[in-house]
Amino acid sequence: MSRLVQVAIPTPLYRLFDYNWSGDAPIVRGARVGVPFGRRQVIGIVLGELESTQVPLNKLRAVQRIIDDVPLIPADIMDLLSWASRYYHHPLGEVLMSALPSRLRKGQAADIAEREFFVWTGPVPVPESLQSARVQYQIAEYLANLGGKSAAADALVRISPRWRTSIASLIKKQMVVCERALHIPDNTSNASAPVLADEQKHAVDLIVSALNSDQRFLLNGVTGSGKTEVYLRSIEAASAKGLQSLVLVPEISLTPQLMSRFEQRLDGCLVSLHSGLNDTERMQNWLCAAQGYANVVIGTRSSILAPMPHLGLIIVDEEHDGSFKQQDGFRYHARDLALLRARACKCPIVLGSATPSFESLNNVANGKFIELPLTQRAGEAVPPTLALMDIRRRKLIEGLSDRMIEAIKKHLDNAGQALIFINRRGFAPTLLCNDCGAAADCRRCDAHMTVHARHNRLRCHHCGSERAMPTGCESCGSVELDRVGYGTERIAQALSEAFPDILIARIDRDSTRRKGALEQQLDLATSGEARILVGTQMLAKGHHFPKLTLVGILDADRGLFGTDFRSLENMGQLILQVAGRAGREKNSGTVMIQTRNPDNPMLQTLINDGYPAFASVAMGERKLAQLPPYSFMALIRAEAADGREPHRFLLEVVETLKNYNVGQLDVLGPVPAPMEKLGGRFRAQLLLQSNLRSTLNDSLTRLCNVIDGLSGARRCRWSIDVDPVDLF
Numbered sequence: 216m217s218r219l220v221q222v223a224i225p226t227p228l229y230r231l232f233d234y235n236w237s238g239d240a241p242i243v244r245g246a247r248v249g250v251p252f253g254r255r256q257v258i259g260i261v262l263g264e265l266e267s268t269q270v271p272l273n274k275l276r277a278v279q280r281i282i283d284d285v286p287l288i289p290a291d292i293m294d295l296l297s298w299a300s301r302y303y304h305h306p307l308g309e310v311l312m313s314a315l316p317s318r319l320r321k322g323q324a325a326d327i328a329e330r331e332f333f334v335w336t337g338p339v340p341v342p343e344s345l346q347s348a349r350v351q352y353q354i355a356e357y358l359a360n361l362g363g364k365s366a367a368a369d370a371l372v373r374i375s376p377r378w379r380t381s382i383a384s385l386i387k388k389q390m391v392v393c394e395r396a397l398h399i400p401d402n403t404s405n406a407s408a409p410v411l412a413d414e415q416k417h418a419v420d421l422i423v424s425a426l427n428s429d430q431r432f433l434l435n436g437v438t439g440s441g442k443t444e445v446y447l448r449s450i451e452a453a454s455a456k457g458l459q460s461l462v463l464v465p466e467i468s469l470t471p472q473l474m475s476r477f478e479q480r481l482d483g484c485l486v487s488l489h490s491g492l493n494d495t496e497r498m499q500n501w502l503c504a505a506q507g508y509a510n511v512v513i514g515t516r517s518s519i520l521a522p523m524p525h526l527g528l529i530i531v532d533e534e535h536d537g538s539f540k541q542q543d544g545f546r547y548h549a550r551d552l553a554l555l556r557a558r559a560c561k562c563p564i565v566l567g568s569a570t571p572s573f574e575s576l577n578n579v580a581n582g583k584f585i586e587l588p589l590t591q592r593a594g595e596a597v598p599p600t601l602a603l604m605d606i607r608r609r610k611l612i613e614g615l616s617d618r619m620i621e622a623i624k625k626h627l628d629n630a631g632q633a634l635i636f637i638n639r640r641g642f643a644p645t646l647l648c649n650d651c652g653a654a655a656d657c658r659r660c661d662a663h664m665t666v667h668a669r670h671n672r673l674r675c676h677h678c679g680s681e682r683a684m685p686t687g688c689e690s691c692g693s694v695e696l697d698r699v700g701y702g703t704e705r706i707a708q709a710l711s712e713a714f715p716d717i718l719i720a721r722i723d724r725d726s727t728r729r730k731g732a733l734e735q736q737l738d739l740a741t742s743g744e745a746r747i748l749v750g751t752q753m754l755a756k757g758h759h760f761p762k763l764t765l766v767g768i769l770d771a772d773r774g775l776f777g778t779d780f781r782s783l784e785n786m787g788q789l790i791l792q793v794a795g796r797a798g799r800e801k802n803s804g805t806v807m808i809q810t811r812n813p814d815n816p817m818l819q820t821l822i823n824d825g826y827p828a829f830a831s832v833a834m835g836e837r838k839l840a841q842l843p844p845y846s847f848m849a850l851i852r853a854e855a856a857d858g859r860e861p862h863r864f865l866l867e868v869v870e871t872l873k874n875y876n877v878g879q880l881d882v883l884g885p886v887p888a889p890m891e892k893l894g895g896r897f898r899a900q901l902l903l904q905s906n907l908r909s910t911l912n913d914s915l916t917r918l919c920n921v922i923d924g925l926s927g928a929r930r931c932r933w934s935i936d937v938d939p940v941d942l943f
């Protein structure tokens with residue numbers, strides 16, 4: 216008997232596709248199938264069986280093969296992703312595929328790899344006769360000491376790279392047997408837990424007693440207060456009950472320390488999911504999560520979409536971090552999906568931060584989250600002291616005030632370590648002609664080229680294009696060129712001239728591009744060998760540098776005048792996160808912030824009264840202006856090589872939205888994007904705003920029903936961004 220099935224296929228179209236299936240094998244929701252699509256064969260996900268179809272029977276094509284006989288994407292994740300597809304207005308086929316590791320997207324079988332294990336079956340103690348073959352004897356001793364437990368190849372490689380021949384001999388002598396079993400990672404902890412402070416204990420108690428409920432928590436803990444310790448204890452409690460824990464972190468590759476802290480403290484199957492893994496590792500770890508073997512999954516953004524049948528606890532570390540928002544394709548926010556997923560599977564969720572997002576603070580204010588405060592630093596550490604350093608009319612040496620240089624010197628003399636933060640890489644952001652005033656611009660963007668002095672090149676930080684450093688002005692030919700402004704490269708150079716005997720580690724995207732370079736630089740920073748660190752926001756992320764006592768912030772003022780409604784919030788978070796790297800152990804920390812706006816009330820509030828006071832004032836301003844989290848936004852972006860097309864298309868969208876007359880929806884624009892030309896294409900945008908989530912969502916739903924048919928839709932690349940994190 217032939218059956219009708221509905222299949223989601225990864226295409227940019229908002230529609231689903233019907234096929235028939237006449238085989239005997241069952242065809243289940245969430246399984247992958249191979250289907251013909253146009254002239255290609257593609258992989259789609261089964262949504263379910265249909266009673267009838269609009270497709271004429273002679274046009275209906277057949278499913279070619281069923282890849283999974285059980286759902287690869289289980290029901291709870293299918294539901295979550297279907298909801299996300301409607302909420303973010305992104306086609307379901309692409310949404311479903313984005314939940315899968317690439318190997319599985321390409322149709323590989325969903326099987327965890329097997330590997331060999333070796334068990335000692337010979338006499339104990341190990342026969343003396345083996346001593347003549349050294350490696351054999353060492354391996355025999357090792358295995359015999361496991362008391363019947365097996366060992367995998369990686370343990371034996373550590374004994375000798377020539378383990379293969381030795382183990383073969385032992386097997387031949389019938390002292391060892393080789394078994395094949397699923398390759399499930401098994402971690403053994405090796406560090407003991409500290410005694411919890413009262414606030415930490417209170418937080419852990421509440422979280423643990425909420426296991427099996429859908430309680431939502433905001434762990435609002437100052438930097439260095441031991442939030443990670445709270446996560447670790449809560450995870451242990453969940454594991455003891457047989458529950459899986461999911462820990463979302465911003466960018467694991469930037470904080471390799473974090474993963475090793477979890478490995479030191481947690482036992483069992485601990486897996487990570489992030490872009491630093493190769494395709495095989497990623498698929499294996501994903502399968503360990505999906506088949507319930509992993510008790511802890513630590514991952515970046517997309518791991519919120521990984522199936523976990525026994526999920527019992529979700530943690531979102533540094534929940535304010537912008538990297539939880541996917542910025543292209545399926546533009547979801549992992550924190551928001553995490554909240555929804557926790558509710559759907561009735562498990563508690565803990566959002567942790569020293570500088571919570573205004574969304575989360577608002578959720579505490581309206582009673583949706585329980586706040587767990589950690590107001591003290593852990594152990595002997597005390598909070599750093601923050602001070603503004605007025606640099607108006609003061610002499611700057613390469614962007615550094617003389618007082619900053621003195622402070623660095625003082626801290627170095629006292630065996631401290633200094634971190635200089637400037638959120639700009641390269642040598643100087645602008646190359647300016649002294650004669651005609653022209654700047655070297657990117658030819659594909661509305662942006663200046665950044666000077667990279669060491670490689671003697673100009674680079675655009677927006678589209679990546681680059682060219683050789685010109686010897687004369689590109690407009691008038693004058694050789695009077697000025698490198699204006701400062702980046703990490705220039706600051707690091709200036710500091711190495713001021714402190715010629717001191718090792719300086721520069722940490723930014725340029726200096727850490729090579730594989731292993733970031734780890735190397737971070738090791739120098741952690742050990743204290745590098746006594747001055749210069750870097751961008753990569754240095755603000757959760758690092759723990761034991762010897763760091765001074766933090767100098769050079770470009771705080773930029774955030775005060777940002778064009779985006781979140782600029783101020785982000786500035787406050789960034790300053791306090793960088794500041795939070797100082798004085799995390801015995802020696803107290805000092806933070807000096809260079810500014811030309813020492814009287815700015817927001818800066819004053821942040822420095823003198825702390826983040827909660829700062830957030831409360833800034834949130835008051837958002838409320839007055841009816842900006843998120845007090846209203847809801849979506850941004851429709853369009854771009855094309857022809858500068859008129861995006862505008863035309865967005866005008867069509869405005870007309871379409873008018874027809875629906877849904878009331879309380881503000882439609883602002885179209886306007887050119889803040890950077891109109893990017894990578895050789897022209898961009899425009901339309902902002903939709905409403906006080907009612909349902910109004911915004913309904914309007915977008917109706918728009919999406921017809922948007923593929925608008926005449927401009929084919930002449931532009933366009934996207935819908937619900938709850939945008941920036942309006943750029």
Ligand code: ADP
Nearest residue numbers: 409410411412438439440441442443444593594
């Ligand atoms: P946060 O994530 O809040 O910035 P961490 O979890 O990194 O803070 O903790 C900061 C430091 O304090 C770490 O070195 C950690 O091992 C230590 N620590 C955490 N809790 C305690 C405690 N109860 N007693 C002693 N040291 C602690």
Ligand code: ZN
Nearest residue numbers: 648651688691
């Ligand atoms: Zn010129």
Ligand code: ZN
Nearest residue numbers: 657660675678
């Ligand atoms: Zn460019």
